[in-house]
Amino acid sequence: MSPALLGAAFALATALTWSVASLFFKRAGEVMHPLPLSIINCAVGLLCMVLLALVTGVDLTPDVSWRTTLLFAASGAVGIGIADSLYFLCLNDVGAGRAAIIETAYGPLTVLGAYLYLGERMTVRDVIGAALVVSGIFLVGLEAREQDAAPVTKLHAVRGVFAGLTACLFFAVAIVAIKAQLTAHDVSWIATVRMGGGLLATVLIALFRPSWMRATIAALRPQPAWRFALPAAFFGMFLSMQLWVAGFKYAKASIAAILNQTSTLFIVVLAALFLGEKLTPMKVLAVLLGFVGSVLVVL
Numbered sequence: 001m002s003p004a005l006l007g008a009a010f011a012l013a014t015a016l017t018w019s020v021a022s023l024f025f026k027r028a029g030e031v032m033h034p035l036p037l038s039i040i041n042c043a044v045g046l047l048c049m050v051l052l053a054l055v056t057g058v059d060l061t062p063d064v065s066w067r068t069t070l071l072f073a074a075s076g077a078v079g080i081g082i083a084d085s086l087y088f089l090c091l092n093d094v095g096a097g098r099a100a101i102i103e104t105a106y107g108p109l110t111v112l113g114a115y116l117y118l119g120e121r122m123t124v125r126d127v128i129g130a131a132l133v134v135s136g137i138f139l140v141g142l143e144a145r146e147q148d149a150a151p152v153t154k155l156h157a158v159r160g161v162f163a164g165l166t167a168c169l170f171f172a173v174a175i176v177a178i179k180a181q182l183t184a185h186d187v188s189w190i191a192t193v194r195m196g197g198g199l200l201a202t203v204l205i206a207l208f209r210p211s212w213m214r215a216t217i218a219a220l221r222p223q224p225a226w227r228f229a230l231p232a233a234f235f236g237m238f239l240s241m242q243l244w245v246a247g248f249k250y251a252k253a254s255i256a257a258i259l260n261q262t263s264t265l266f267i268v269v270l271a272a273l274f275l276g277e278k279l280t281p282m283k284v285l286a287v288l289l290g291f292v293g294s295v296l297v298v299l
Contacts, residue, residue: 007251008298011259014243019266021236023275028228034088035205035212036219040229042080042199045237049192058188068185069193072178076194079174081201086167093160100141100264102164104134106171110257113176120252125296130258132293137264139286175248175257182249191241255297265290 001009028037053060091099107130114120122130182190206212219225247256265287271277 003250004252004255005298007247007249007256008259010243010249011247011251011256012262012294012298014240014247015260015263016266017235017240017243018260018263019270021232021234021240022263022267023270024228024232025236028225028232031225032219032229033212033215034092035085035202036216037229037232038080038084038088038202039199039206039216040219041233041237042195042202044230044233045195045241046192046199048234048238049188049195052188058186060189060192062186062189064185064189068181071181072185072190072193073197073200075174075178076197077201078170078177080194080198081205083167083170083174084198085202085205086163086170090160090164090167093156093163098141098160099164101138102141102161103168103264104137104141104261105165106168107134107258107261109168109172110175111254113172114179114253114257117176118179118253120254122252122254126255129293129296130254132289132296133258133261133265134293136286136288136290136293137261139282139289140264140268143280143282143286172257175253179248179253182245187242187245187249190245194245195237195241258297259294262290262294 025037049060052058087099087103090102094102111120111122111130115122178190203216206216219229244260247260251259268277268279268283268287272279272283
């Protein structure tokens with residue numbers, strides 16, 4: 001299997017594992033504040049990485065310069081700590097449907113960053129495939145937006161759009177900044193350092209408001225919501241982060257980013273299979289567009 005195809009496979013696996021995690025996050029988020037949920041996500045991911053290292057002998061303390069380590073940690077702080085917090089703010093302000101539409105900016109922003117700073121070029125087939133994937137996600141968000149019952153004030157709309165777009169920009173910056181370094185280092189080590197950076201940034205953000213800190217302390221006490229938060233962290237951070245790093249390591253950043261976004265489409269299918277959500281004609285069309293687009297990008 002060629003590196004490009006291997007990277008594409010990892011990117012799609014990332015989307016699948018993240019979609020599984022999203023179903024658990026949805027249930028956990030019904031009773032837990034997003035910020036402590038993010039902290040638990042990073043902390044459980046780090047714990048699983050340490051356990052993996054103890055079992056398999058993976059070296060999580062390689063001889064790497066502090067500059068490189070700091071770069072990966074900063075990528076985690078920006079792409080996990082700050083960007084996730086902004087995205088949660090967007091989600092709370094405008095709802096899941098509108099947030100899904102805003103999130104479609106992530107792929108194009110990463111493609112632009114890879115073009116400007118990494119010299120990556122996409123073929124006509126790649127562009128068509130990416131357009132189909134983004135169109136599918138847009139359709140899912142469009143239908144979900146119509147189902148969002150809560151009205152959105154002008155203030156929340158402006159703040160939510162700004163937070164969502166800024167989150168997408170930070171997601172893109174976080175990967176473009178480390179893409180050139182990925183091939184020289186171990187996937188598990190990179191994932192561990194990024195989780196550490198993300199955890200530190202999220203804890204620092206929680207300190208800004210006493211209410212956030214109280215919510216975090218409350219969430220760390222054993223409770224029924226852990227039934228969903230812990231599996232969400234296992235799939236969404238421990239597995240997904242390693243697959244995410246591997247996808248960007250072997251594939252072009254632009255291709256991996258587009259394939260990562262198919263997680264929205266995987267969620268549609270999984271929600272229909274396991275949560276009994278209705279699979280409407282628009283959702284079917286969205287999934288088909290995403291499938292055809294992914295095939296064009298991968299082949």
